Amino acid sequence: MALVGFCSIDTNLKVELEKKKIYLSQIFQWYRGDFARSEAELLKFLAEKLPEDKKSLILQAVQGNFSISYTKYDWSVNGNASSL
Numbered sequence: 001m002a003l004v005g006f007c008s009i010d011t012n013l014k015v016e017l018e019k020k021k022i023y024l025s026q027i028f029q030w031y032r033g034d035f036a037r038s039e040a041e042l043l044k045f046l047a048e049k050l051p052e053d054k055k056s057l058i059l060q061a062v063q064g065n066f067s068i069s070y071t072k073y074d075w076s077v078n079g080n081a082s083s084l
Helices: 002-007 026-030 039-049 052-063
Strands: 013-016 021-025 067-071
Touching: 002 039, 013 052, 021 026, 026 067, 039 052
Parallel strands: 021 067
Antiparallel strands: 013 021
């Protein structure tokens, strides 16, 4: 699943337990409405789809009321449109 691969990259999803902070790609902020109505629902949605290690971290974050910061989206992952 593309979501699992995307979220396996730390710049797209990273949980810092010590800082009580979650870093998500800005794309989740832009399209949150496609996945959930709130940030908490978004995190639960992601937890359901991801491998156990990331799922565990996200669920800890939800229960611990971690803050969310959105990281700048890396447009280079889309490739060069002129090469198509």
